[in-house]
Amino acid sequence: MSAAVTAVMMGIFSIVTTEILPIGLLTSIGSDFAVSDGTAGLMMTVPGFVAALAAPVVTVATARVDRRLMLCVFMLLLTVANVLAAIAPDFWVVLVSRVLVGVTIGGFWSIGAGLAERLVSPGSAARATAVIFSAVPLGSVLGVPAGTFIGDLAGWRAAFVVLAVSSGGVLVALLAVLPPLPAVRATGLDVLRGILRSTNTRVGLLVTFLVVLAHFGTYTYVTPFLEQVTHAGSGMVTILLLVYGAAGVAGNFLAGARVARHPRAVFGVSAALLAGATLLLPVLGGGVVGAVVLLIVWGMAYGAVPMCSQTWFAKSSPDAPEAASVLFTASFQATIGIGALAGGVVVDRTSPSTVMLVGGSVAVLVVVTVWAHFARRVAWPVASGAPATPRARR
Numbered sequence: 001m002s003a004a005v006t007a008v009m010m011g012i013f014s015i016v017t018t019e020i021l022p023i024g025l026l027t028s029i030g031s032d033f034a035v036s037d038g039t040a041g042l043m044m045t046v047p048g049f050v051a052a053l054a055a056p057v058v059t060v061a062t063a064r065v066d067r068r069l070m071l072c073v074f075m076l077l078l079t080v081a082n083v084l085a086a087i088a089p090d091f092w093v094v095l096v097s098r099v100l101v102g103v104t105i106g107g108f109w110s111i112g113a114g115l116a117e118r119l120v121s122p123g124s125a126a127r128a129t130a131v132i133f134s135a136v137p138l139g140s141v142l143g144v145p146a147g148t149f150i151g152d153l154a155g156w157r158a159a160f161v162v163l164a165v166s167s168g169g170v171l172v173a174l175l176a177v178l179p180p181l182p183a184v185r186a187t188g189l190d191v192l193r194g195i196l197r198s199t200n201t202r203v204g205l206l207v208t209f210l211v212v213l214a215h216f217g218t219y220t221y222v223t224p225f226l227e228q229v230t231h232a233g234s235g236m237v238t239i240l241l242l243v244y245g246a247a248g249v250a251g252n253f254l255a256g257a258r259v260a261r262h263p264r265a266v267f268g269v270s271a272a273l274l275a276g277a278t279l280l281l282p283v284l285g286g287g288v289v290g291a292v293v294l295l296i297v298w299g300m301a302y303g304a305v306p307m308c309s310q311t312w313f314a315k316s317s318p319d320a321p322e323a324a325s326v327l328f329t330a331s332f333q334a335t336i337g338i339g340a341l342a343g344g345v346v347v348d349r350t351s352p353s354t355v356m357l358v359g360g361s362v363a364v365l366v367v368v369t370v371w372a373h374f375a376r377r378v379a380w381p382v383a384s385g386a387p388a389t390p391r392a393r394r
Helices: 003-032 042-061 067-086 091-112 122-133 135-154 156-177 189-196 199-219 222-228 234-256 263-284 288-316 321-349 352-375
Strands: none
Touching (some): 003 067, 003 091, 003 122, 003 156, 003 222, 042 321, 122 135, 122 288, 189 321, 199 263, 199 352, 222 234, 222 352, 234 288
């Protein structure tokens, strides 16, 4: 795989790790600033909402700017955000840093998620896309457990220092290996409005909203669940998160081999597995063995979700890939914020087990929605100039 694809993947890895690192450090950061688990969950809510706004606004505002330059600017912003979190004297300063993370997510994801076909030959585009999206589960398998481990050894601030150094290194790599990437088709508001008229796009927004709501409404509070229900110590929590992330990497590549041909089937199976895992955790997750098995299932299921969602939007708008990435990023990130916020309200008023049950029920709705879309035999549009094929309907 080309160095440019690897650099973009590492950029997304740094972003994903920074975004979800508070999940592994939630109780440590919350106790340091004397805030509840639900309030600490704002570290997930804030960047999600900001990214949802930044995705369309930043992408449209910089539509004619070289995409290489924009990716480098966003990586510099991420480095600043991590430094700010590491030195934060109060919780509100941490939240300010999370605003900067949100801007980075919205801009970098919207541009970077659809770049694979511009960085490699057409025949390698699918594999390059899978490599780029492998950064999502890798952020879980390497980033979050490593950050949690560093936090246990040297304090949560040290984890953000390491992330600042890492994102700075990615910035250097992007400057070194990315070719000039002038905007091919400016993503204006008219383009976004146009693709929103598509039934496929609107269904994509709905299933993305539901599955991300189910996942982040639960996963944001998986550490309190493992501590309070599974009775896992900090070292065991790190190991369990590592197992979850490893399963996510496997799920990403398993989905990558099939999702382009069968997007609805892969999305539906992933949502069903996610629903089963979260619904069963309160029942079987009281012991380490049950928790491990269900976290593996959950990890494999969610490892496929970002690629399923991005593919759904891309197949819905084959003539506007960057605009499709904008909608993917905005819907995905807005729901991360909503999910973390809703989960925080539930966990502060009930328990981590109740959060799992509520999230699993929402995931069931994803399965129903995807099945309904398949049952109606809604065709995927064909790119301009491309011949229609039976695959367009799968």
